[in-house]
Amino acid sequence: MSAAVAPPSALSHARHVVTENPVTGLAFVLVVLIVAVAILGPSIAPYDPYASNTAVALKPPSWAHPFGTDQLGRDILSRVLVATRLDLTIAVASVAAVFALGGLAGLAAGYFGGWVDRVVMRIADTIMAFPLFVLAMGIVAALGNSVVNVVIATAIINFPLYARIARSEANVRRDAPWVEAARLAGNGEIGILARQILPNVMPIMVVQMSLTMGYAILNAAGLSFIGLGVRPPTAEWGIMVAEGAAFIVSGEWWIAFFPGLALMATVFAFNLVGDGLRDVVDPRRRT
Amino acid sequence: MSAPLIAVEDLSVTFATRGGAVRALDRVSFSVAAGERVAIVGESGSGKSVTAGAVLRILDRNAAVSGRVAFAGRDLLGIPERDMAAVRGAEIAMVFQNPRAALNPIRPVGRQIADVLARHRRAGGDAWSRAVALLREVGIPDPERRARAYPFELSGGMCQRVVIAMALACRPRLLLADEPTTGLDVTTQANVMDLMTGLASENGMAAVLITHDLALAAQYCDRIVVMHAGHVVEDAPAAVLFAHPRHPYTARLVAATPAGAGRLDELASVPGELPDLRGALLPCRYRARCERGDEACDAALPVRVTGPAHRVACWRPL
Numbered sequence: 001m002s003a004a005v006a007p008p009s010a011l012s013h014a015r016h017v018v019t020e021n022p023v024t025g026l027a028f029v030l031v032v033l034i035v036a037v038a039i040l041g042p043s044i045a046p047y048d049p050y051a052s053n054t055a056v057a058l059k060p061p062s063w064a065h066p067f068g069t070d071q072l073g074r075d076i077l078s079r080v081l082v083a084t085r086l087d088l089t090i091a092v093a094s095v096a097a098v099f100a101l102g103g104l105a106g107l108a109a110g111y112f113g114g115w116v117d118r119v120v121m122r123i124a125d126t127i128m129a130f131p132l133f134v135l136a137m138g139i140v141a142a143l144g145n146s147v148v149n150v151v152i153a154t155a156i157i158n159f160p161l162y163a164r165i166a167r168s169e170a171n172v173r174r175d176a177p178w179v180e181a182a183r184l185a186g187n188g189e190i191g192i193l194a195r196q197i198l199p200n201v202m203p204i205m206v207v208q209m210s211l212t213m214g215y216a217i218l219n220a221a222g223l224s225f226i227g228l229g230v231r232p233p234t235a236e237w238g239i240m241v242a243e244g245a246a247f248i249v250s251g252e253w254w255i256a257f258f259p260g261l262a263l264m265a266t267v268f269a270f271n272l273v274g275d276g277l278r279d280v281v282d283p284r285r286r287t
Numbered sequence: 288m289s290a291p292l293i294a295v296e297d298l299s300v301t302f303a304t305r306g307g308a309v310r311a312l313d314r315v316s317f318s319v320a321a322g323e324r325v326a327i328v329g330e331s332g333s334g335k336s337v338t339a340g341a342v343l344r345i346l347d348r349n350a351a352v353s354g355r356v357a358f359a360g361r362d363l364l365g366i367p368e369r370d371m372a373a374v375r376g377a378e379i380a381m382v383f384q385n386p387r388a389a390l391n392p393i394r395p396v397g398r399q400i401a402d403v404l405a406r407h408r409r410a411g412g413d414a415w416s417r418a419v420a421l422l423r424e425v426g427i428p429d430p431e432r433r434a435r436a437y438p439f440e441l442s443g444g445m446c447q448r449v450v451i452a453m454a455l456a457c458r459p460r461l462l463l464a465d466e467p468t469t470g471l472d473v474t475t476q477a478n479v480m481d482l483m484t485g486l487a488s489e490n491g492m493a494a495v496l497i498t499h500d501l502a503l504a505a506q507y508c509d510r511i512v513v514m515h516a517g518h519v520v521e522d523a524p525a526a527v528l529f530a531h532p533r534h535p536y537t538a539r540l541v542a543a544t545p546a547g548a549g550r551l552d553e554l555a556s557v558p559g560e561l562p563d564l565r566g567a568l569l570p571c572r573y574r575a576r577c578e579r580g581d582e583a584c585d586a587a588l589p590v591r592v593t594g595p596a597h598r599v600a601c602w603r604p605l
Contacts, residue, residue, distance in 0.1 A: 177389045178389050178391045180389075181383060181453075182402075183345060183375070185376035185402070185403045186372050186377055187376075188372055199391075200391070
């Protein structure tokens with residue numbers, strides 16, 4: 001037997017994807033940067049994001065305040081940096097929650113079929129019958145204005161997406177010969193679902209998580225923008241855009257512009273990484 | 288003769304389908320002694336795989352199963368599902384038709400073997416090195432490295448060796464092999480069959496080979512059970528069956544086996560087709576294809592014991 005070529009490791013394949021497509025590479029760098037800012041947040045902010053100083057209120061970008069200051073003289077750069085942690089936390093928490101709930105429900109629906117399938121899919125259909133952002137508004141309004149409720153609302157509106165993907169992926173695999181083989185090796189249904197089906201569905205779900213991250217951030221910021229969810233004076237991108245919006249007409253564009261830019265860059269980065277991940281996990285692209 | 292390892296008695300399976308009830312198996316009986324190698328032979332649709340599925344209780348929910356499957360003193364059709372799961376893989380293991388499809392595509396093959404060991408708690412904490420040892424046992428070169436390979440990185444023959452390693456992992460007492468060589472080329476076929484039967488006899492396992500290849504069955508098995516349209520038509524030691532087939536169908540099959548024929552057109556074929564298993568059936572399901580049949584054949588099908596360990600279900604045996 002010839003010395004077989006070692007299969008490319010997952011790491012080298014990932015490196016190949018990142019370097020082959022410069023846009024994915026850029027997005028990946030951006031995501032790493034955003035996560036770093038989220039972790040370091042308060043310690044790299046040049047000013048206290050909540051300290052108002054009316055002496056320097058509404059100053060345009062300058063060397064002292066690169067993103068300018070708002071109506072209370074707070075440094076916008078500091079506020080944008082500090083807000084990263086909160087926005088990212090909301091997004092990660094809601095995506096993790098919807099992955100756990102929607103993913104598992106969909107997996108069970110696709111694998112077991114029957115009444116489990118019907119119950120899960122009808123719940124998904126019910127959620128999808130609403131305009132999703134309006135539903136999120138309703139949930140936060142009903143449960144009360146808090147970060148936790150924003151997370152819950154964002155998770156609920158994404159439930160159908162995850163449930164449906166997991167369901168279809170589990171469904172096409174439940175009659176696969178290797179599932180039968182696992183059953184004949186003495187595995188129970190739950191064991192097959194956890195150890196055989198779930199790992200196969202995982203790559204697709206991970207791609208979906210990255211794509212939904214951007215949407216979750218946008219959704220959280222959107223809720224804050226219209227006054228639901230996180231409240232002022234908390235540093236949060238959506239609130240900052242909402243506060244700054246009033247000043248755009250009078251020429252103080254930077255108050256809304258920089259948090260908006262941060263929001264856009266983050267959503268953009270997560271969506272592109274999602275597309276890149278799709279290339280990594282799709283075997284047909286693995287050449 | 289001591290009690291058989293597994294005794295299938297009057298096993299009948301009926302599938303409820305939209306087109307009507309399909310009587311896939313009708314009072315199938317055979318037994319396998321410990322360490323014995325038995326082949327179940329028949330054409331496609333004769334009920335070979337359904338028999339295996341019924342024994343292991345993995346048929347779809349629309350299957351109605353009756354009869355008895357006595358395995359090591361228990362009726363497998365009567366025990367709870369939890370106990371049945373403990374039998375599968377540990378006491379009765381299966382080797383599949385399409386080895387690549389029988390392996391989970393995204394898990395290293397060594398892990399999959401280790402899973403079986405872990406499931407039946409057969410390796411203590413060291414399932415991985417047991418898995419590597421099993422891969423070595425089935426003749427896979429460089430097993431440490433191959434254990435980390437994914438199924439798509441291995442050839443069909445190697446995948447089948449992995450599947451055999453999985454089946455042997457818990458040293459089952461009975462190995463069921465459902466067309467284990469269908470997807471493999473001829474040289475690999477012989478290797479895989481030699482390996483499987485060799486390992487089975489080394490470990491004192493009984494083996495049931497399900498195949499449509501009578502020559503393969505004769506070469507590797509002690510006894511052959513011939514099935515036709517859900518009936519066991521003949522059950523005899525391999526040599527006897529080849530030398531003196533008693534059932535007209537078996538005789539046709541033997542004549543259709545390309546051992547002596549030099550040219551393809553010298554080969555005999557079995558005329559006619561399997562009967563439709565829905566609706567009314569004659570007592571003898573071979574009646575319509577049989578050249579020896581007469582009115583006597585319309586009576587209930589007999590099972591005649593015509594010699595030592597030789598049974599035939601026919602009114603007009605050869």
